[in-house]
Amino acid sequence: MNRANNKETYERDIARVATAIDTADAVFVGAGAGLSTAAGFTYSGERFERAFADFRESYGFTDMYSGGFYPFVTAEEHWAFWSRYIMVNRYDLGANPLYVQLRKLLEGRDYFVLTTNVDHQFQLADFDRRRLFYMQGDYGLFQCSHPCCAETFDNEAAVRAMVEQRRDMRIPSELIPRCPHCGREMSMNLRSDNTFVQDEGWYAAQARYAEFCRRHKGMRTVFLELGVGYNTPVIIKYPFWQETIANPQATYVCANLGEAVAPREIEGRSICINADLARVIEDLLQSLKSQ
Numbered sequence: 448m449n450r451a452n453n454k455e456t457y458e459r460d461i462a463r464v465a466t467a468i469d470t471a472d473a474v475f476v477g478a479g480a481g482l483s484t485a486a487g488f489t490y491s492g493e494r495f496e497r498a499f500a501d502f503r504e505s506y507g508f509t510d511m512y513s514g515g516f517y518p519f520v521t522a523e524e525h526w527a528f529w530s531r532y533i534m535v536n537r538y539d540l541g542a543n544p545l546y547v548q549l550r551k552l553l554e555g556r557d558y559f560v561l562t563t564n565v566d567h568q569f570q571l572a573d574f575d576r577r578r579l580f581y582m583q584g585d586y587g588l589f590q591c592s593h594p595c596c597a598e599t600f601d602n603e604a605a606v607r608a609m610v611e612q613r614r615d616m617r618i619p620s621e622l623i624p625r626c627p628h629c630g631r632e633m634s635m636n637l638r639s640d641n642t643f644v645q646d647e648g649w650y651a652a653q654a655r656y657a658e659f660c661r662r663h664k665g666m667r668t669v670f671l672e673l674g675v676g677y678n679t680p681v682i683i684k685y686p687f688w689q690e691t692i693a694n695p696q697a698t699y700v701c702a703n704l705g706e707a708v709a710p711r712e713i714e715g716r717s718i719c720i721n722a723d724l725a726r727v728i729e730d731l732l733q734s735l736k737s738q
Contacts, residue, residue: 460718461727464671465734467698467718473663474553474671475690477683478562478569481674481703485724486545488536488566498535502528505616511536522632523617529635530609530618536566537586538603545725546572549673552732559659563675563682565637578659580652582682588636590644591626599636599646600627660690668697674724676706691716702727 468474489495491510496503499511508514511532519525546568560569563583570576588599602624609618624633636644670687677684691699691713701707702720709717720727 457720457722460720461730461734464669464700464718464720465731465738467669467700468552468556468671468731469735469738470667471669471698472557472666473659474556474558474669475659475687476549476553476558476560476562477670477672477675477687478560478564479673479675479683479703480564480678481676481706482545482549482724483564483566483568483674485674485704486543486568488540488543488568494535498531501616502531521617522623523620526609526618526623527613527616530606530613533586533602533606533635534610538606540566540568540571542571542573543568545728546574548728548732550574552728552735557663559656561656561683563679577655580656581649582638583679584635584637584643586635586637589624589633590636590642590646591629592632592634592642593629594642594644595626595629595631597644597646598628599644599648600633602633665694666696668694670697670699672699672701672703673728674703675701676703688713 487494490512495510499514502514503509506514506517506519508517514528515532517528519528550569550572558578560574560579562569562579562581565581565584565586567585567587569579569581585599587602589602589605590599605622605624609622612619612622625631626633634642636646668690670691672683672687675683687699688710691697695716697716699709699713699717700720701709701717702722702724704721704723707719707721709719
């Protein structure tokens, strides 16, 4: 099922989602890259030019995402880019209004957030950390590049030092982050291959999410999917479909500009909203306030 939303359909669907959330025993929130894009955290265009014009001129890449895979010749250049990348997408940001609105929408409700985003926005918006599962890592964490341990390391102090001491798109060699256990160079704690470290905090969040699922099995639930595409659908999208199929009392909501779809098996219990997420969340919040 995939359809565009005209004004009448959109308003009706917003009211249906608000009613489903208001009467649910639990709300499962699945948040993908589209949510942060709607919040203004784009990786190309004006935002990229403002922060990385010098890197574009020197290396030729035209967006932050491509820069993350650029084969820099030296570690000093690599970390000059990545330290600025982390500052722009993690430490130079405050609580985003869209995420704050989403938190207000969920206040007083039994919810859990499963996300593939790594920008720390849920924490910055003051979500309950016990209700968050960041499955793919966090820009604020380092790990050993050849994991000798199942640990991650807060990187704020190291990143700020790199940014302050960078010269000619290089950092001083002594600032290259190294594992305190084996001395190897650090890497980002972002899931890109089988070296990704799932630390104690990751497993604790996984356990809390599993317990949340167990407690609400068969109950009135809403699977609220926000901005999840098909890059890694096995993490949020497919499990939400499967849980909705298995539970006759579940409602699946897919809000995603250009990719609002649901399978035929749950068409009668799905609400697909093809619209900008900033508008959707604002309208949902207002609809819930009026109920």
